[in-house]
Amino acid sequence: MILDTMRMRYFTRIAQLGSLTRASGELGVAQPALSLHMRTLEEQLGTQLLNRTSRGVTLTEAGETLLSHTEPILRAIAQAEHATREQAEFPTGEVVLGILGSLSPALGIPILEECRRRFPRIQLMVSEGDSQTLKSALENRSFDLAVTLGDVAKPSATPLFEEALYVVGPPGYFDKSLETMSLSEALALPLILPSQRHGIRIILERSAAMLGLSLNIAWVIEGVESSKAAIRSGFGLSILGRGAIHADTVAGQLSSVKIAAADASRFLVLDMPTNHPPTRAVMEVRKIVVETVVALGRRGHWTAMV
Structure with missing residues (x-):
């Protein structure tokens, strides 16, 4: 390429200053070398660019044309360099984080708040879904990250936490001494559960089969908030993770009892696509997710594994 970035910069500064001597001093290039660059450029372009006089240099018509192109090009290059450095310090861009619907009430807002505080230029969108929906969204790259069940995630997913499961009833349903x-007692209760594509339903079906039992399903309701509303209205009880019910039990809107069996817990992971490299913004959100999980683990929401 005849007109590389270096020659554009040399020519533009000479044209702006109207002097080879002054340009030589500013650019840190010896004047004979600078003159040689310009003569070579003129020869390769097949036209004279500079009128050389004892008082300096002026532009020919061809030189004016070239300058009209080199100035915006160099300005765009400088802006690109600045934007790239700024991106390294202040990551920007869109990030889509999927979270299991039962975990979103506990995880979503803390993650959004921390991202807004630390990286205001990242546009973070949190989307709820069941484990199969999250898996599909990662596979087609609709989501950049997903907090989902270890059972359906890729082997490369990062373990996050183990969450205990609770039997959930209306306010005051359980004896305080319990x-x-x-x-086995929990599975015999009239349960409000989601369809078989949901993680908790999968865990409970598997656990019941191991015990030689079956689920006592009173109602099939999709959505954690709808299930909790049904519980409060007396339609039945449910089995949910602590993160989904903690705020409700503290506020006295629901009551709950922990299931003692070791197999009545679920393992959550942080999954992400493997078929394309993550952006800086995605990696920063990933760090926030892990830090939030650890912080909530210290408050007793779950047992963090990171």
């Missing part, structure tokens, strides 16, 4: 309940 600290835990066996899994």
